[in-house]
Amino acid sequence: MHSIGNEALLDLRKVAFLCSRKFPQEAAEKAYRWADAQRLAGTCVISGYHSPIEKEVLCRLLQGNQPIIIALAQGLNRLHPEWERHLAAGRLLIISRYAQSVSHPCESKCYQRNKMMIDLADTIVIAHASPGGSLERLCSDWAGKVTVL
Structure with missing residues (x-):
């Protein structure tokens, strides 16, 4: 694993947050309140912050002071200046x-990234998993760790 930032955050209790790219509006509203x-x-949240809801969740979390872990499905070569x-x-x-040579995420890289996050997290929160999608399949293996908003 490659990293930039405070590696001590990996020792904290972590909640993984995931959401499918396609989602109903009520899932977005619940996710934003969450x-x-x-x-x-002050919860440490780990996510790929890749889907539209995940991106907005990151914006909301960055307004606070709690620890945040961003898991990328590509190399660490393109970081947002705000970070x-x-x-x-x-x-x-x-x-x-x-x-770093991996410059673009694809479906298989996103799946592996999500699996890595779930392995690192203590609990998993799902805003929405599209029926039959890769997120639904991934979470079925971790049913005891998963909470759906």
């Missing part, structure tokens, strides 16, 4: 299974 609550509670101050503050860790 993210606001996690920010206030710099959070890295400097020691509240952010960015991880990847992939070398």
Whole structure:
């Protein structure tokens, strides 16, 4: 695993947050309320922050001070400039299974990234898993760890 940031965050209790790319509006509303609550509670959330809901959850979490882990499905070569101050503050860790030469995520890389996050997390929160999709298949293997919003 490759990383940038505060590796001590891996020792914290972590909640993995995932959501399919296609989702009903009520899933988004629940996810945003959940993210606001996690920010206030100081929960360490790990996610790929890749789908539209996951991206908005990251925006909400970055408004707080709690630890955040971002798991990429590509190399650590393209980081968002806004992340710099959070890295400097020691509240952010960015991880990847992939070398810097891997520049674009694909479905199989996203699946492997999600599996890595689930392995690292203590609990898993799913905003929405599309029926028959890869997220639904992945979570079926971890039913005891999964909570659906």
